Amino acid sequence: MTSLTQADPSATADRDTPDHETDFAGSRGPRGAVLLRYGTAIACLAVIAFFAVNLPGTFLTWDNAKGLLSIAAPLLLMAAVLTVPLRIGDFDLSVGYQAQFSCALVVVLLAHQHLTVSSALFVTALAGILVGIVLGVVIAWSGVSAFVITLAAGSILLGLEVKISDNQQISLGIPEAFTDLARVEIGPVPLVILLEIVVVGLLWLAQDRTLWGRQISAVGANVEAARLSGIRNRMIRASSFALVGLGCSFAGILLAAQAQSYYPNAGIGLLLPAYAACFLGSTFMSKGSFHVLGSAVGVVFLAALQNGIVQMNYSPAVANLIQGAVLVLAVMSAQLGRRLAA
Template identity: 40%
Template structure:
C-alpha cells in the first residue's frame, strides 16, 4: 500500500516536495534584515522625499552610524569567540574623558594624548580578557564590574566635563570633511571595519577565533591557544571602544563622563541583527554594519517624521528583541538541516 508521502514524492519525479514554510523562514532568517532595511529606505523616502532622500541626509546617516559601527565591530569579536563584553560603553565614556584630560590637564600634544588613550583602551580590554580566561570570572560579571569601576575612576579624575584647553585640530577629527564632503568619522569607520573584516576572514588568527566560538573544546584539542585568542578579542573590543570615545569627545568638543554609555545597547542590537544577516546566526562584520544601518536609518527617519523622542528607546528595545529572535531562528534552522 502506497502512503501519501510516497505518492507525493512520486508525483514530483522521486524528489520530496519543497517545504515552502521552512524555505520562507530560512530566507527570513538570512535576508530579513536586508529586506527590512530596504523597506525602511523606501518608506522614509516616500514619506519625506525632499528631506530623507538626499545626499546630505545619507551622509548624515553614515556619520551618525560611524561611532556605533566602530564600537559594535569590536564587540563582534568578543561574541565571535563566545564571550560578552558589557564594558564597551563605559570604556568609550572613560576614554573620551581622559583623552581630553591629557590635553587639557596634563598639556600633552594631541597625537600623544590619543595614542595614550587608545593604549589605555587596549589595556582595559586585556584586563577583561585576563579576568575571563585566567581568573575564570564569568564575562558578564567581570566586564560589568570593570565598567562600573571605570565610572568611579572617571569621577575621581574629573567630576565635571572638561571643555577648555582643547585644540581645534582635535575637534576637526570628527567635524572635518577631508574628501568629497564626507565627514571624517565615516572614513575612520570604513577603515576599521575593513581591517577587522580582513583579520576575521583572511588571517590565521581570524580562523582561530571562529573555531573557538564554534567549539571551544575542539579548538583547544587542535592546539589553539584559546586564552590568547579570547584576550585578543577583548583587546580589540577595548581598542574600538577607545576609538569611539575619542571621536565622540572630538565631536562634542569636550570630555564628559557617561556620554558613551548608551552605545552598549546600540552595539548589541546591531551585532545580533547582523548575526541574522546572510549567515545562519553567526556573528560577522558585514552583518554588524547592516545592523548599524538599520538602527541609524530608523532613528533618522523617525526624527524627520517628527516622532516624539520617547519613540527612540522603544524602537531601540524592539530592534534588540527582534534581533535576538531572528538570530535564534537562524541558528535553529541551521541546526535542523
C-alpha cells in the same frame, strides 16, 4: 603543534553547520532561508523606503547620509570590535564604560595636561589596549564568567573616569585640531566615514581571511576541539578583549571630538545599541552567527531608524515605541526564518 585544518576538521564543520542548522541550499525552505539570511537587510531596506516616501527631499540625500553615518561612527566602531568576543561566546558589559573613560581621558590630556593631539590620541589608545589586555587575561586565566568580570570592570572604569574628570563637563581648552577630526572631509567623504569603512574592512579580512580569525571561530564553535588542535584558547580570548579595548578607545575619542567636550556618561548609552546591532546583524549573511559585516548593517539600520524618527518629529514616547517595535519585528523575522526553513 598541528594545524587547525589538519587536526580539527570537526571544528570547521561545527562552525559552518551547527546541529540546529543545515546548508541553505539543502533542506531549508526557500522562504525561511531568505528570512534567516537576509532578515535584517530586508528590515533595513523597508525602514529606508518608509522614510524615503514620508520624507521626500530630505532623507535620501547625501548630506543626510553623511550626517547619519558620521554620528553613528562611535557606535559602529564599538559594535564591530564587540563582534569578536561574541563569536567566542563572551559578553563584554564594560564597553560603554571603556568608551566614556577614553572620552574623559583624551579631553583631560588635551585640556588640562596640554598634550599635543597626536600624543593624547596615542596615550588614550594605549590605555584602551591595556584595559582590554587586563580584562582578557583575567577572564581567560581566572575561569570566571566574562559577564561578571566586565560588569565589575565597568564600575572600576567609572570610578577612574570620575577621578580624572571630577565628574564635571570639560569643554574649554580643547584644541580645534582635535575637534576637526569629526568634521574634516577628504573630498566629499567625511574622515570618520572612511575610518568606519577601513575598520569594518580590516576586521572582515581578519575574521574571514586569517589564521587568527579561523581560530576565533574554532574556539567559539568547540573549545575542547580547538585546544586539542593546538590553539591557545586563553591567548585567543585575551586578544579579543584587547581588540575591544582599542576599538572602544577610538569610539570614546570620536565621542569627544563630535561633542567638542567631555560630559559624564558620554558612552554608557552605546552599550545596548551596540549589542542590538550585533544581534540584528547575526541574521545577515552569516547563518545566525556574529559577523562584522552584519554588525555594520545592524548599526546602519538603527541609525537610519533613529534619523527618520527625529526628522518626523515624533515625541520621545512614540519614538521609543517605534524603535522597540521595529527591533522586535526584525529579530522575529529571523526566528520565523528558522522555523520556515526547518
